[in-house]
Amino acid sequence: MALRSLLAAVAVGGAAAAFSAASSVTSPVTTHLVMPLVRLLDPETAHVMAVRVAASGLLPTTRADAHPSLATTVWGKQFSNPIGLAAGFDKHADCIDAMLGVGFGFVEIGSVTPVAQPGNPKPRVFRLTDDRAVINRYGFNSFGLDYAHDRLSERVADPAARGFQHGIVGVNLGKNKTTVDAADDYVQGINKLGKFADYIVVNISSPNTPGLRSLQGKQELGALIDRVLVARDRLGLPSQASAAVRGRVPPLLVKIAPDLTPADKEDIASVLMDKKVDGLIVSNTTISRPATLKSPASLTQETGGLSGAPLRQLATETVRDMYTLTQGRLPIIGVGGVSTGDDAFEKILAGASLVQLYSSIVYDGPGIVPKIQSRLAELLAENSFTSVSDAVGAEHRGFRRK
Known part of the structure; x- marks a missing residue:
């Protein structure tokens, strides 16, 4: 020690x-x-x-708007670039502005649970260096809604004194481990943090909270979405909203797992389209262990979700499938194995409007962000795209990259 x-x-x-x-x-x-x-x-x-x-x-800091061709609009919101920080790094809303400052176009905090909880016993995070991967079983360790609320309140109350950076901030919500009524936990999160969110994420796909992924089932998901949409829509009411958000509500996204059967994907797409959810995050970590892993079995067989380079292909395939099943009508944030501009471009062509990363920072540090952006700008130009939005889902329209 x-x-x-x-x-x-x-x-x-x-x-x-x-x-x-x-x-x-x-x-x-x-x-x-x-x-x-x-x-x-x-x-x-x-x-x-x-x-x-x-x-x-x-x-x-570095300029988030260094490449004008990367600017994009999703849900009516202006993103300086499509590269975002995935949930899991800034779990408690401690360093939003610092991460926007290194060049991310958006930052997603969380997952935040209603009541503070320690998560699973340590050790619970493992580097698979030979695979540029990570296995974690954090289990939604969270300081709770009150802590995140205080941090977000401080950020907007005195922006000049706190290094405020303009950028999009997403709030990722989870449930407490012992909660029986999961929907109530998400409703509490929306009520407490929704006014600070440029978008809200209902995370039902972590493999480290017992029973959480069962919420992806058709009936369970439909009932959950009904309740959280009611809570989200109330944010736009004058009695509930601050002056800054009155009359508008943040988009609601659902974060899904990559470990879904074709029938699971069809059910999820059907529910989200029927309920008019605003978007998808595809995907969370995987419980699978690809045969191509090079790290010692003592690491690869640790319980938890695998992220990083080995997840890239599975996550991209899931983006591709969900784009098809939702007919390209729901914006998708693609995440999983992004460490280069080529990886980001691949996900955009498959149907992602925005892209997130996290595990690559473990190996490359924050300097990876501007490098990914520079390469992505090059790829757009090389393939005759004038903007990110032009490239979203292009492979479904017969495009093949040069």
Whole structure:
């Protein structure tokens, strides 16, 4: 424990000095000093330290609008670029502005549960370095709605003093482990945090909360959506809403798993179209273990959800299927295995209007964000697309990339 504490102190101190000296998140100092130093720590400690460094304002900033061709509009909202930070990194709304500052076009916090809960016993996060992957079984560790509410309130109350960055903020909601009435947990989340959200996510696809994925069933999903839509729609009422949100309501998205049968996908698409849900996040981590994994079995067989490079193909196939089943009418955020501009472009062609990443930051640090954006801008130009929206779902229209 003493060695772990010492490494944590060194990592934070080294990160502070390095980030202060670095001129950008793509600096060689960041890539060759900070990231190897952080990887001396166990994965969860490194995650906690990374959030603390970001929340301390030590990350250098880069322009989120550096590539005009990446600007896009979804749900009537202006995104400077389509690359977002997936839920799971900033679980408690501690470092939104820092992550927008490194170039993300949008940041999604959470999952946030109504009541604070510790999650599953440690260790619960594992790096599969040979596969550029991560297995986690966090189990919705959350500081709860009150904490997230306070952080979001502080952010908007005094933006100048807190490094406020303009950008889209999504709120990802989960349920407490012991809750029987899951819908009530999501309704509480909407009531408490909805006024801060540019979009709201109902996360029913984590494999680490018992019974959660059963909510993806047709009847269960339909009943859940009915209740959360009522709560969401009430945000637009004058008695419920602040002046900033009065008369409008945030889009409601559902986050689904990649481990779905064709019948499961058809049922989900049918419910979401019938209930007029606003969009999908595809997908969460997978409980499958591809035969191509290179890491030791002692790691690959850990219980939990697998993310990172091995998830890329399965997640993209799920994006492709859901785009087809929803007839391209529901915007999709594609997530899973994105570490290059080519990966992002692949998901956009398959039907994603926006793309998220998380695990690639574990291996490449925040400097990966502008690199992905630069490559994506190049690919759009090379393939004669004038905008991201032109490329969304293009492969379904017979397009083949150059």
